[in-house]
Amino acid sequence: MTPRRTLADREEVLGGVMLAPALAYVILLVGVPFVLAIVLSFSDATAGSLRFGWAGLRNYAAILADPIFLRALRNTAVVTIGSQVLVVVLATAAAQVFRTTFRGKRFARFVLLLPWAVPVSLAAIAWTWIFDSTFSVINWTLKAAGLLHGWLYWLGEPGLALLAIIIVQAWRIFPFATVIVLAGLSSIPQEIVEAAIVDGAGFWRRLFQVELPLLLPVVTVAVLFGVVYTATDLGVVYILTGGGPANTTHVLPTLAFQRGILGADLGQGAAIAVFLLPFLIVVAIAMLRLARRAEVGAR
Amino acid sequence: MAGIEIRSLRKQFGDLHAVDGVDLSIRDGEFLVLLGSSGSGKTTLLRMIAGLERPTAGEIHIGGERVDGDVPPRARGIAMVFQSYALYPHRTVFKNIAFPLEAVRTPRKQIEEKVRWAADMFSITRYLDRYPRQLSGGERQRVALCRALVRDPKVFLLDEPLANLDAKLRNTARDDLKRFQRRIQTTTVYVTHDQVEAMGLGDRIVVMEHGKVRQVGTPQEVYEDPVDTFVATFVGQPPMNLLDLRDASLPAGTLVGFRPEHLLPRSVFGPGEDLRTLRFSVRRVEYLGSDRYVYGSVLESAAPDATVIAKLPANIALAIPEGETHEFAVPRRLLRYFDAATGLRRPP
Numbered sequence: 001m002t003p004r005r006t007l008a009d010r011e012e013v014l015g016g017v018m019l020a021p022a023l024a025y026v027i028l029l030v031g032v033p034f035v036l037a038i039v040l041s042f043s044d045a046t047a048g049s050l051r052f053g054w055a056g057l058r059n060y061a062a063i064l065a066d067p068i069f070l071r072a073l074r075n076t077a078v079v080t081i082g083s084q085v086l087v088v089v090l091a092t093a094a095a096q097v098f099r100t101t102f103r104g105k106r107f108a109r110f111v112l113l114l115p116w117a118v119p120v121s122l123a124a125i126a127w128t129w130i131f132d133s134t135f136s137v138i139n140w141t142l143k144a145a146g147l148l149h150g151w152l153y154w155l156g157e158p159g160l161a162l163l164a165i166i167i168v169q170a171w172r173i174f175p176f177a178t179v180i181v182l183a184g185l186s187s188i189p190q191e192i193v194e195a196a197i198v199d200g201a202g203f204w205r206r207l208f209q210v211e212l213p214l215l216l217p218v219v220t221v222a223v224l225f226g227v228v229y230t231a232t233d234l235g236v237v238y239i240l241t242g243g244g245p246a247n248t249t250h251v252l253p254t255l256a257f258q259r260g261i262l263g264a265d266l267g268q269g270a271a272i273a274v275f276l277l278p279f280l281i282v283v284a285i286a287m288l289r290l291a292r293r294a295e296v297g298a299r
Numbered sequence: 300m301a302g303i304e305i306r307s308l309r310k311q312f313g314d315l316h317a318v319d320g321v322d323l324s325i326r327d328g329e330f331l332v333l334l335g336s337s338g339s340g341k342t343t344l345l346r347m348i349a350g351l352e353r354p355t356a357g358e359i360h361i362g363g364e365r366v367d368g369d370v371p372p373r374a375r376g377i378a379m380v381f382q383s384y385a386l387y388p389h390r391t392v393f394k395n396i397a398f399p400l401e402a403v404r405t406p407r408k409q410i411e412e413k414v415r416w417a418a419d420m421f422s423i424t425r426y427l428d429r430y431p432r433q434l435s436g437g438e439r440q441r442v443a444l445c446r447a448l449v450r451d452p453k454v455f456l457l458d459e460p461l462a463n464l465d466a467k468l469r470n471t472a473r474d475d476l477k478r479f480q481r482r483i484q485t486t487t488v489y490v491t492h493d494q495v496e497a498m499g500l501g502d503r504i505v506v507m508e509h510g511k512v513r514q515v516g517t518p519q520e521v522y523e524d525p526v527d528t529f530v531a532t533f534v535g536q537p538p539m540n541l542l543d544l545r546d547a548s549l550p551a552g553t554l555v556g557f558r559p560e561h562l563l564p565r566s567v568f569g570p571g572e573d574l575r576t577l578r579f580s581v582r583r584v585e586y587l588g589s590d591r592y593v594y595g596s597v598l599e600s601a602a603p604d605a606t607v608i609a610k611l612p613a614n615i616a617l618a619i620p621e622g623e624t625h626e627f628a629v630p631r632r633l634l635r636y637f638d639a640a641t642g643l644r645r646p647p
Contacts, residue, residue, distance in 0.1 A: 192386075198350075201398070201402045202402075
């Protein structure tokens with residue numbers, strides 16, 4: 001036993017020491033690139049040169065006049081909203097299933113969580129096979145069931161390719177959302193659900209008038225996470241379609257990567273990436289306000 | 300309006316017999332209280348009547364209609380008030396009360412009328428626009444009763460609705476509840492572990508233990524003529540004293556029971572009364588304002604250490620010094636006799 005005060009006794013120092021790694025991480029790997037991206041978006045910097053000239057709003061003007069960018073912006077919105085709608089419906093349904101007890105529930109829960117554990121790139125590569133123009137298991141199944149005449153070129157047609165991206169994004173976020181909704185469901189007092197049963201409410205009335213309103217704050221948080229994950233994701237689109245065919249399925253992150261890194265126009269790439277920021281801030285603020293308003297009886 | 304018939308009802312959870320063969324006949328318009336400690340099966344019994352729990356075996360008839368099995372709660376003509384009140388926190392008081400009416404697609408105008416009528420009955424009209432979290436416990440309880448009332452149920456099921464109120468409020472809430480039930484005359488089944496509530500509210504009390512009914516009777520019958528030692532000690536506060544007095548006139552293994560308020564100093568009784576006198580060694584006297592509790596032991600008892608309690612009303616001013624032995628007595632007509640082995644009542 002040392003009689004002197006050790007580091008562990010000096011909480012004011014210990015706190016700083018323990019916070020330092022996290023703080024360094026945030027500053028070096030989030031803060032600096034973030035500031036750098038904003039600065040770069042106002043410059044004419046290119047990859048392969050250290051020249052740095054002020055470009056003002058020229059990068060922004062250029063991308064706003066670019067139909068490919070506008071298409072990517074629209075795609076980002078379509079993919080994000082589409083996948084999140086799908087996620088909310090599926091996660092609520094799955095949470096209802098997982099709330100009951102059935103044989104093999106543990107195994108089913110394990111399987112459910114798998115997509116969350118698989119690295120995005122590996123999953124996306126697997127999905128390219130599922131959507132393959134020749135070997136698509138989806139087409140094969142639909143054909144075998146007699147539901148499909150002709151052939152679907154999943155990644156070859158802009159509309160279908162976008163749908164494929166939405167499906168993969170939904171598949172990726174769905175397990176996480178289910179877990180959150182399940183936690184929300186279990187926080188609803190059993191007596192309230194039973195009161196609704198005794199009051200004569202059937203399944204749908206209970207779902208829409210009792211459970212979902214009480215789940216709203218929790219679902220909002222799940223959707224907020226989903227929006228951020230989906231809108232900022234590069235891997236799925238990059239691997240699945242690479243932005244093709246003919247630049248029709250780009251989302252902002254893939255377009256930023258193509259312009260800024262592959263195309264070496266750092267300034268324009270940064271401008272495209274930074275364009276996400278106000279969009280996400282507005283979404284985040286709106287949803288957090290909604291969650292607070294919906295919080296049980298507050299007003 | 301309807302009575303309830305329950306026949307050999309059982310409910311098992313795994314190895315646990317929560318309700319173990321209950322037969323009960325609840326009359327139309329009656330206020331019946333299920334009284335028992337936690338784990339006695341009273342709540343499970345109520346939930347089976349409500350349809351929230353499926354019986355393992357047995358029958359339930361509400362208003363002559365058999366409802367155990369596949370009749371869902373909404374079709375049983377019941378309304379239930381839960382211990383937590385289970386108000387919908389995201390709906391205003393008005394929307395809470397309207398919920399059961401909306402569930403059966405009542406026209407909006409009728410809903411409005413009905414909600415106002417019920418709210419008026421419990422004088423909560425001015426809270427209709429508030430949310431449950433903005434109400435006090437007593438107000439929430441009245442909202443829950445309103446929500447139950449608008450369904451026009453054949454039977455009210457109440458699961459400890461006063462347990463979450465503070466003691467001060469509970470008395471008036473009890474009185475309100477009883478008056479309300481008298482007025483609407485709907486069959487009511489009320490679950491509680493509080494014997495004061497049970498005595499005060501029930502037309503009849505059902506005392507339950509370990510999933511079985513021990514006694515059914517009016518509050519007076521249950522209090523004055525308990526059928527066994529369990530009921531004798533469960534009902535009444537402090538509980539009935541039970542002693543083996545080794546009385547030669549009684550068969551061996553007989554317990555003599557008497558209420559604490561019947562054990563009084565010998566001198567307060569008149570000369571003509573047929574008394575059983577007892578030498579009472581007083582250990583401690585507790586002054587409680589309206590009463591005095593006297594703790595001690597009876598020297599005639601086979602177990603002289605067993606604590607015996609006497610409850611003296613304030614109008615007996617007699618000084619009872621602690622640490623001394625006094626002559627106490629119980630009128631013989633108030634003595635109750637039990638079999639020590641089975642706990643059952645025995646004729647004197």
